[in-house]
Amino acid sequence: MDFGFWWVFWFAIGITFAATIATAAGSAAAKNEMVSRMKAFGTVIKRFCTVGWGLVGLFAVALYVGHPMLDPASGLPNASPDNVFALAAGELLPVGLRGLLVASILAAVMSSLDASLLTFSGMAVNNLYQEHLVRKASAAHYLLMARVFAVVAMLLGWWIAAGVDDLVDFATIVEPIYALTGMSILVALMWRRATATAAIVSVIVATPLFIAVNKPEIALFGHSLFQLMQLQGIAEWIAGLYSINLHDPLHGFVNAAGEVVRLPVQVRYPMFIVPSLTAMIGLSFLTRQHNEHAVAEFYCRLDTPVGQEKRIREAGFQVDQLELLDEHEPDIADDPAKNERLLLVDLLYLPGLLARGEVRLSQYKWDWIGLFGSIVFVVFFIGLIEWIGSLLR
Secondary structure: OOOOHHHHHHHHHHHHHHHHHHOHHHHOOOOOHHHHHHHHHHHHHOHHHHHHHHHHHHHHHHHOOOOOOOOHHHOOOOOOHHHHHHHHHHHHOOHHHHHHHHHHHHHHHHHHHHHHHHHHHHHHHHHHHHHHHOOOOOHHHHHHHHHHHHHHHHHHHHHHHHOOOOHHHHHHHHHHHOHHHHHHHHHHHHOOOOOHHHHHHHHHHHHHHHHHHHOOOOEEOOEEHHHHOOOHHHHHHHHHHOOOOOOOOOOOOEOOOOOEOOOOHHHHHHHHHHHHHHHHHHHHHHOOOOOHHHHHHHHHHHHOOOOOOHHHHHOOOOOOHHHHHOOOOOOOOOOOOOOOOOHHHHHHHHHHHHHOOOOOHHHHHHHHHHHHHHHHHHHHHHHHHHHHHHHHO
8 A cells, every 4th residue: 555645745744743742741841941942852753763663663574474483373372473673683792782771771761760750740639639639738748749640650550561462563543532622732832722621522423433444343233333333435435535455355444254353544544534623623612611810820820931931920910839949940041932922832923923013933943943854754754654665566
């Protein structure tokens, strides 16, 4: 199957919605604005590593085809394609480099986990524990609870990881699942009319559709969720827009029994993204907006660079209790983005802001650099993959 324009388009849409959760998990723990932005930059740049990982996997499959660790037909309990990278590392690397590889993998995982745990615990304390359970405790108490929530998150992650049997299948679900809530968050970042009710309904609409189109084999009352929701006709209609035949045995989207076993990205993604986005926008117009003070505070926080929380107090809003633990303001003199605004947040209102002289295009300098740099990177990356693929044919 070719990765044409529409495949890339819908994949990019899904990743954009997912990025509000996946990328923010590390960015929210940054010490200043520029470090936060570089987290997103690093997430994109490390896609180069996936090229090397993919090549290692291809070469290893060619070297070890039929190996009992990889071939489920061998009957061994540890036979799985997920073992291919570990097998190649153990067989091809000398002892010293094996240790270096293990240390590198541990460092890479830990660097992501610590930021994610900090972000999760901070959000849980500020938005759940402090808001709804214990409202007037000391900053030290909230810091202690943040550490407790971090441990809870770590144990929850371990429990989920321990139940994973197929890494490839797990990865194909984890990557787009962020879009379920990420889409409503992205809309709220860009559009002040978005409401909490609309966000909740959009997630409720998207979740069963997401499960049905990504895991069509899941059965309920003896029938797959895909069949119960009558999605076959919709899937075939969308596939027809791209001239894709879901019944083509070469692509294997439908098995011999006529059951949908998988759908291409350009068919699967719009089937849960479009209804969810429609519900989010439509219900935002029909439901009551938050009070003006809450909306103003939310966007004040968005417009405040990391490390300059004093601007929140100057605007008349209360900072989080955990911020009060700092005895001094962070040194932001070396932060190139200390006076930058966020293009994504201002995008829908940019013409009016420029006309009133409230902003200047130069205030989005790093966003412009990131935007055009990302476009160049994606074009170059896709070209690189196609070139490597042509060499391997």
